[in-house]
Amino acid sequence: MAPRSFDNTFRGMTKRQLEDAAGADLRHHLGRKIFASRDPRFASAPSFSFGGRLHNELDTLASNRSFFCKTGTHRCQDGETLLDDLRRRDDKSQKKLREQGRQWKAVPGPGSYRIPRFMGDIDRAFEVSVGKNSAPWRTPSWQLDSTSLRPVFYHTIGGVGHARQEHEGKLRVPTPRNLTPGPGHYFKDSDGCVSMFSDYMRLSKRAFSAAATGTSLPKSWYNIQADLPVPLPPPLHPGELRPCTPDDFAPLFPASLIEQEVSSERYLEIPAEVREVLNLWRPTPLRRASRWEKLLGLPGNVKIFYKYEGGSPSGSHKTNTAVPQVYYNKLAGTKKITTETGAGQWGSALAWSGGQFDLPIEVYQVKVSYEQKPYRKAFIEACGAEIFPSPSTKTAVGSKALEEDPTCPGSLGIAISEAIEACVSSEQAKYALGSVLSHVLMHQTVIGQEAIEQLAGFGEYPDVVVGCTGGGSNFAGIAFPFLGEKLRSEAAKPEIRFLAVEPAACPSLTRGAYAYDFGDTAKLTPLLKAHTLGSGFMPPSVHSGGLRYHAMAPLISHLKELGAIEAQAVQQTAAFDAGSSFFRAEGILPAPEATHAIEGALHEAKAAAAAGKPRVILFNMCGHGHFDMFAWEKYAKGQIEDFVFPEEDLKEALTHVPGLNGVNWPRP
Ligand SMILES: Cc1ncc(COP(=O)(O)O)c(C=O)c1O
Numbered sequence: 001m002a003p004r005s006f007d008n009t010f011r012g013m014t015k016r017q018l019e020d021a022a023g024a025d026l027r028h029h030l031g032r033k034i035f036a037s038r039d040p041r042f043a044s045a046p047s048f049s050f051g052g053r054l055h056n057e058l059d060t061l062a063s064n065r066s067f068f069c070k071t072g073t074h075r076c077q078d079g080e081t082l083l084d085d086l087r088r089r090d091d092k093s094q095k096k097l098r099e100q101g102r103q104w105k106a107v108p109g110p111g112s113y114r115i116p117r118f119m120g121d122i123d124r125a126f127e128v129s130v131g132k133n134s135a136p137w138r139t140p141s142w143q144l145d146s147t148s149l150r151p152v153f154y155h156t157i158g159g160v161g162h163a164r165q166e167h168e169g170k171l172r173v174p175t176p177r178n179l180t181p182g183p184g185h186y187f188k189d190s191d192g193c194v195s196m197f198s199d200y201m202r203l204s205k206r207a208f209s210a211a212a213t214g215t216s217l218p219k220s221w222y223n224i225q226a227d228l229p230v231p232l233p234p235p236l237h238p239g240e241l242r243p244c245t246p247d248d249f250a251p252l253f254p255a256s257l258i259e260q261e262v263s264s265e266r267y268l269e270i271p272a273e274v275r276e277v278l279n280l281w282r283p284t285p286l287r288r289a290s291r292w293e294k295l296l297g298l299p300g301n302v303k304i305f306y307k308y309e310g311g312s313p314s315g316s317h318k319t320n321t322a323v324p325q326v327y328y329n330k331l332a333g334t335k336k337i338t339t340e341t342g343a344g345q346w347g348s349a350l351a352w353s354g355g356q357f358d359l360p361i362e363v364y365q366v367k368v369s370y371e372q373k374p375y376r377k378a379f380i381e382a383c384g385a386e387i388f389p390s391p392s393t394k395t396a397v398g399s400k401a402l403e404e405d406p407t408c409p410g411s412l413g414i415a416i417s418e419a420i421e422a423c424v425s426s427e428q429a430k431y432a433l434g435s436v437l438s439h440v441l442m443h444q445t446v447i448g449q450e451a452i453e454q455l456a457g458f459g460e461y462p463d464v465v466v467g468c469t470g471g472g473s474n475f476a477g478i479a480f481p482f483l484g485e486k487l488r489s490e491a492a493k494p495e496i497r498f499l500a501v502e503p504a505a506c507p508s509l510t511r512g513a514y515a516y517d518f519g520d521t522a523k524l525t526p527l528l529k530a531h532t533l534g535s536g537f538m539p540p541s542v543h544s545g546g547l548r549y550h551a552m553a554p555l556i557s558h559l560k561e562l563g564a565i566e567a568q569a570v571q572q573t574a575a576f577d578a579g580s581s582f583f584r585a586e587g588i589l590p591a592p593e594a595t596h597a598i599e600g601a602l603h604e605a606k607a608a609a610a611a612g613k614p615r616v617i618l619f620n621m622c623g624h625g626h627f628d629m630f631a632w633e634k635y636a637k638g639q640i641e642d643f644v645f646p647e648e649d650l651k652e653a654l655t656h657v658p659g660l661n662g663v664n665w666p667r668p
Contacts, residue, residue, distance in 0.1 A: 216283060217270075217275055217278055217279055217282045217283055217446060217450070218270070218446050218449040218450065219269060219270060219275075220267035220268055220269050220270060221268045221270060221442045221443055221445050221446065222266065222267060222442065222445040222448070222449060222484055223260075223263055223264070223265060223266055223267065223268055223442050223445075224441075224445075224476075224483065224484055224487075224555065225264050225438065225555075226265060226266035227266065227484050227487040228487070228558070228559075228562075229487065229562065230558075230562060232438070232554055232555060232558050233516075233529040233554070233558070233665060234665060235526040235527065235528050235529075235554075236516055236526060236527040236663070236665055237526060237527075238518065238523060238524070238525070238526055238527055241527075241663055241665075241667075242665075243665060244526050246259070246262070248526065249261070249526075251423075251424055252420065252423060252424075252430060252431040253430060253431070253432075254328050254329050254331070254332035254334060254430060255332065256328045256331065256332065257328050257329075257439050260438075260439035260442065261437060261438050261439045262438075268442070270324070270446075271324070271327065273327055274324045277327075277353075277356050278320065278323060278446070280313070281311045281312045281313065281319075282320075282446060283450045283454070284307060284308055284309055284311055284312075284447070284450065285307075285308050285311070286305060286306070286307045286308075286450070286451055286454035286455065286458075287305065287306060287308065287586075288303060288304070288305050288458065289304040289585070289586055291585040291586060292304065292581065292582050292585035293605075294585070295581060295584070295585040296581070296602070296605065296606075298605055298609050299609055299612075301613075301614035301615070302605050302608045302609050302614065302615050302617070303460065303615070303617065304605055304617045304619070305455060305458070305462070305616070305617065305618045305619075306586075306601075306618070306619050306620070306621045307447055307450070307454075307478060307618070307619075307620050307621065308588065308621045309447065309620065309621065309622045309623060310588065310590075310591075310621065310622075310623050310624035312349070313349075313352045314345060314348035314349040314351075314352050314379070315345065315348070315591070315623050315624045315626065315627065316345040316349065316474075316591060316622055316623030316624075317447060317473070317474045317477060317620070317622045317623065318345050318346045318348075318349035318434050318473075318623075319349040319352065319353060320443055320444050320446055320447070320477065321349075321439075321440045321444060321473065322346070322349035322350045322352070322432075322434070323353045323356065324443050325337075325350070325353070325432045325440075325443075326350065326353040326354055326356065326357050326359050326361075326432075327356075327357055329357075329359060329430050329432070330357040330358075332430075333428065334359065334428060334429065334430045335359075335360070335427070335428040335429065336359070336360045336361070336362060336426065336428070336429040336430075337350065337354065337359060337360070337361050337362070337430055337431065337432050338361075338362045338363075338364070338419040338420075338422040338423040338426075338429055338431050338432075339362070339363055339364070339419050339431065339432045339433070339434065340363070340364045340366070340390065340412060340415030340416045341364070341365045341366070341369075341376075341415070341434070342365075342366050342369055342415070342470070342545040342546045342548055342549070343369050343373065343376070343544070343545030343546040343591070343592075343593065343628070344365055344369055344370075344373050344376030344377075344379075344380070344545070345376075345434075345546055345591070345593075345623055346434030346435070346546070347363035347365055347376065347380050347385075347387060348376060348380055348383070350363070350385075350432055350434070351363060351379070351380040351384070351385035351387075354383065354384070354385055355383050355384055360384075360385070360386075361380075361383070361385035361386070362385070362386045362388075362422060362429075363380055363386065363387040363388070363419075364387075364389075364390040364392065364415045364418045364419045364422070365377070365387055365388070365389060365390060365415065366389075366390055366409070366410040366411060366412060366414075366415050366545060366548070367389040367390060367391065367409055367410035368409035368410055368541045368545070369410075369545040370387075370389040370390075371389070372543075372630045373545075373627050373628065373630060375627050379627070388418075389410070390410045390414055390418050391408055391410055391414050391418065392418060394418070394422065395417075395418040395421040395422055396421060397414065397417040397418050397421050397521070398414065398418045401414050401521075409538075409541050411521065411537070411538055411548065411550075412548060412549045413519075413520050413521035413535055413536070413537070413549075413550055414521045414522075416433075416519060416520035416521075416525070417520040417521050417522035417524055419431055420520065420522075420524045420525065421522070434471070434473070435470060435472060435473040435549070435553065436471040436472065436473070436519065436528075436530075436549070436552075436553045436554075437553070438553070438554070438555050440471075440473050440553075441472060441473050441476035441477070441480070441553055441555055441556075443477075444473050444474060444476055444477025444478075445476070445477055445480050445481050446477070447474070447478045447620065448465075448477055448478045448479060448480055448481030448482055449481045451478060451481070451482075451618060452481055452482065452485075455616075455618065460616050461491075461493050461496070461616065462482065462493070462496060462616045462617065462618040463493060463495070463496060463497065463614075463615045463616050463617065464496070464497045464498070464499055464604050464615065464617050464618070465478055465479045465482050465483075465496070465497070465618050466501060466597050466600040466601045466604065466617065466618070466619035466620070467499075467500060467597050467600075467619065467622070468501050468544075468547060468593050468594060468595075468596035468597040468600070468620075468622065469500040469501065469509060469547070469552065469556065469567070470544070470546045470548070470549050470593060471549050471551075471552065471553055472500070472552050472553030472555070472556035473553065474622040475500050475556065475620065476553065476555065476556060477620065478618070478619075478620040479498045479565070482496060482498070483498055483559070483564060483565070497566060498559075498564065498565040498566065499565070499566050499567070499568060499600055499604065500556065500560070500565055500566070500567045500568070501567075501570055501596045501597055501599065501600035502547060502567065502568075502569050502570075502596065503544055503547050503569065503571075503572060503575070503596060504569040504570060504571050504572075504642070504643065504645070505539060505540045505542045505572065505643040505644070505645055506533070506539045506540075506542070506547055506548050506550075506645070507533070507569040507645060508530075508531045508532060508533050508549070508550060508551055508552045509531050509556070509557070509560060509567035509569075510567050510568065510569040511533070511569070511645070511650060512531035512532050512533045512550075512551070512552070513531065513532060513654050513657060513659070513660055514529070514531050514557055514560075514561055514659075515529065515532060515657050515658075515659025515660050515663075515664075516528065516529050516657075516658050516659030516663045516665070517532040517534065517535055517550075517551055517657045517658060517659055518535040518658070519535070519551065520535060521535055523535065527658060527659070528551065528554045529554055529557070529558075529659065529665075530551045530552045530553065530554045530556075530557040531551065531552045531557045531560065532550055532551040532552075532654075532657055532659075533551070533645070533650060533653055533654070534550060534653030534655075534656055534657050535550055535551070535656070535657075536550075536656055537550035537653045539645075540643045540645070542572050542592075542643060543572060543576075543592040543628070543630075543631035543634070543640070544572065544575075544591075544592040544593045544595075544596065545592075545593075546591070546593040547596065550653075568603070570596055570599045570600065570603075571642040571643075571644075572592070572595075572640055572642060572643070573641070573642050574599050575592070575595040575596045575598070575599040576592070576595055576631075576635045577599075578595055578599040578601075579592070579594065579595030579598050579599075579625075580635065582595075582598045588621065588624060589624060589626065589632065590621060590623070590624065590625050591622065591623035591624060591625040591627075591628055592625060592628055592631050593622065593623065594620075594621055594622045594623055594625070597619045597620055597621070597622065598619065598621070600619065601617050601619040604617050605617055
């Protein structure tokens with residue numbers, strides 16, 4: 001038997017993965033190094049008695065694996081000598097140990113072997129195939145196809161064994177029937193797992209070049225409010241300037257979503273009906289950008305991973321929250337949902353989700369994006385929803401904006417006002433928001449929860465998590481589950497950082513004021529405490545329509561104020577350059593919004609390479625850019641321009657922010 005050595009620190013695994021089949025918490029293994037070559041406990045299969053087994057079975061086990069003996073199996077706790085110099089079973093030494101009663105036995109009884117919960121991704125190409133039945137007249141033992149000169153046998157569990165047809169050919173998914181503490185060559189390349197079976201503990205280096213999909217959609221959303229060291233400042237009633245009650249939100253949202261908005265429970269279960277729809281494209285892939293790393297000339301210890309959300313029906317992460325929002329509205333008896341959309345991603349996501357639960361959707365799209373991306377309109381209409389350019393003449397708010405400036409390009413602030421007005425003026429209609437609110441951010445946490453498991457499959461844990469921020473939902477989705485681990489002191493790397501990347505043309509987090517402000521232009525929404533550029537802010541017509549929002553999600557702003565996350569503003573030419581090189585290497589054309597995250601990741605990678613430091617970078621590739629060809633065409637022609645929001649305009653916009661004019665909670 002070739003000596004095996006591996007170094008497994010268990011880093012990057014979740015508590016769930018660090019539980020064995022009996023549910024025991026194995027987190028005390030964290031950070032511990034195991035060298036199989038030095039510690040024979042980890043080079044052997046665990047010990048079991050084989051009560052009731054036939055002699056020929058035990059003989060076979062003993063001959064194949066020197067750590068089995070005929071009266072039970074050894075696990076050498078104190079490094080007892082079991083092997084001779086040639087690593088064969090040392091019978092003399094084993095006899096002596098038995099006489100001294102120093103062999104270690106566990107007797108779970110036949111058939112009660114513990115089965116690992118987390119197997120990682122099983123690579124079918126590397127499955128062990130079973131060859132011929134070597135002793136058909138006895139309890140079956142199967143000879144494995146092997147290049148080794150020494151035949152390796154496989155034993156089934158239980159007295160009778162499997163029927164011939166069950167075990168001829170390749171072994172498939174592990175079941176209690178085909179798992180065995182026998183030779184231990186099965187699924188030997190599974191990505192990572194802690195179990196009683198030492199063979200499953202290996203982290204596969206080979207997996208580094210592949211996509212990890214070996215996880216499943218989480219059963220719950222993660223609510224970071226449960227782990228905040230300081231509670232989130234409450235939303236204020238726009239007229240009375242007191243904290244809002246659930247009744248204040250009732251005209252806009254169904255009760256279940258309002259409950260989620262204020263919930264302090266750590267995990268909220270995802271309804272089965274929602275999971276069924278999300279399962280169409282989830283779990284989404286997490287990949288290592290190895291070709292991009294190569295193109296950038298990064299050293300091997302600077303690794304970039306990305307989670308790809310573009311495979312959803314609408315092409316971005318937005319569908320993760322659109323589906324549950326429509327579902328809860330349907331349950332509450334809502335007859336129509338109104339909403340706004342910037343780039344069109346959110347409108348498309350809600351329009352498609354409306355079709356899943358047969359609920360009409362009415363979308364107000366920021367005019368500049370409506371004109372730049374005609375196929376978003378076509379997509380939304382193909383879903384059976386209605387779409388209007390904002391400002392529109394359908395609402396009083398829109399008409400007023402057009403009166404003031406007939407060429408008004410629109411803004412998310414105006415579109416939100418229009419959607420809210422349309423909602424409150426029609427019966428049994430409700431409103432849905434694609435970002436900013438806490439329940440929306442929570443719905444996105446499926447991204448980060450999957451990423452934790454998938455990265456563990458690669459044997460990694462990030463040093464920094466990066467996402468672009470418009471209202472903050474995709475960044476929250478990938479970052480919050482990791483940040484929650486950090487806040488609970490459970491992170492495998494306690495120094496893990498979180499980087500929000502925003503456009504320099506709309507720099508709410510980096511240059512905005514942290515103060516109570518309205519969420520829309522017409523001042524219809526409650527006041528939210530967040531980084532804001534002023535609700536009257538008219539962002540320049542940059543191509544990342546989804547990032548042109550005057551404020552940030554209160555949760556993201558709060559965490560920024562607490563020093564838990566960092567923010568960076570980037571220019572759109574740099575973002576497009578980074579997105580273009582990523583596209584060439586990795587084959588995914590990013591949405592202009594996503595190029596900001598790519599630029600942020602690139603910045604981190606270059607900084608680490610320059611400092612000669614290892615770094616694992618994880619970023620959210622939140623959407624594809626197939627509807628954004630107008631922008632990519634401009635990029636190809638060299639017509640993308642940078643824009644920095646002028647200081648004087650910012651000062652002027654901030655003068656109207658209520659939070660900077662004495663509105664605060666608790667009252668000053
Ligand atoms: C692809 C894409 N990314 C990012 C965003 C920004 O939103 P958020 O910050 O809520 O993720 C949008 C918004 O429309 C988007 O369409």
